[in-house]
Amino acid sequence: QSETRTPVSDLDLDKYDADKQVKIICLGDSAVGKSKLMERFLMDGYRPQQLSTYALTLYKYSSTINGQTVLVDFWDTAGQERFRSMHPSYYHKAHACIMVFDVQRKITYKNLPIWYKELREYRPEIPCLVVANKIDADTKVTQKNFSFAKKQGLPFYFVSAADGTNVVKMFKDAVQMALSYKRNSNDFMDEVMRELENFDLDTKEESSDKDEETQEGKPDSA
Ligand SMILES: Nc1nc2c(ncn2[C@@H]2O[C@H](COP(=O)(O)OP(=O)(O)OP(=O)(O)O)[C@@H](O)[C@H]2O)c(=O)[nH]1
């Protein structure tokens, strides 16, 4: 398995078709290290001090995995309290989700179900990775049992944006999962669901017409 990461600005975007484009979103409380993880993976660097992400940052990257070039849109958003409920467009057509907590702050782990619930309201089927960040600060935490991921049947990773532990592995897996989600007809199912919704509306309109007709004919309707 070979993998290279190249900034999209260095590539001719027209070469790639939309089938190989995926959107990956990132969720989690403020300061768990979402932006630092992106930085570590995409820029292969880590700057200890930086402002909290304002609303939304979109990183466009290209990844070549096993000779296949994939365009990846990584969406990074601020996890601050005031933003905790994401705009629906953040979830729209996402193919995978990276959900991050900070092993040093228990509350960020306890809040995972809140993030997960919202994710599933918008994207019931997409792969979701649970990521325990900042293990460099206390390597003993990797002995601890964080049962949320297991309970939900989600893949789990111990990582560190600071020293890079597991970061590339985790992102590579996320891209793979996003790709296979996209391939395995889930987007097709989205299409079908949309068709069904429209169909539903049509039939409802028809049946309500009929209801009106029958009601008109009912002698006992006051
Ligand atoms: N020790 C340690 N500190 C980290 C690690 N990752 C991030 N941090 C620190 O945690 C703080 C928050 O990191 P960010 O990446 O800005 O957090 P965020 O999740 O993007 O926060 P919001 O944008 O507010 O949602 C920064 O001071 C980082 O230096 C890590 O792996 N280890």
Ligand SMILES: [Mg+2]
């Ligand atoms: Mg951020």
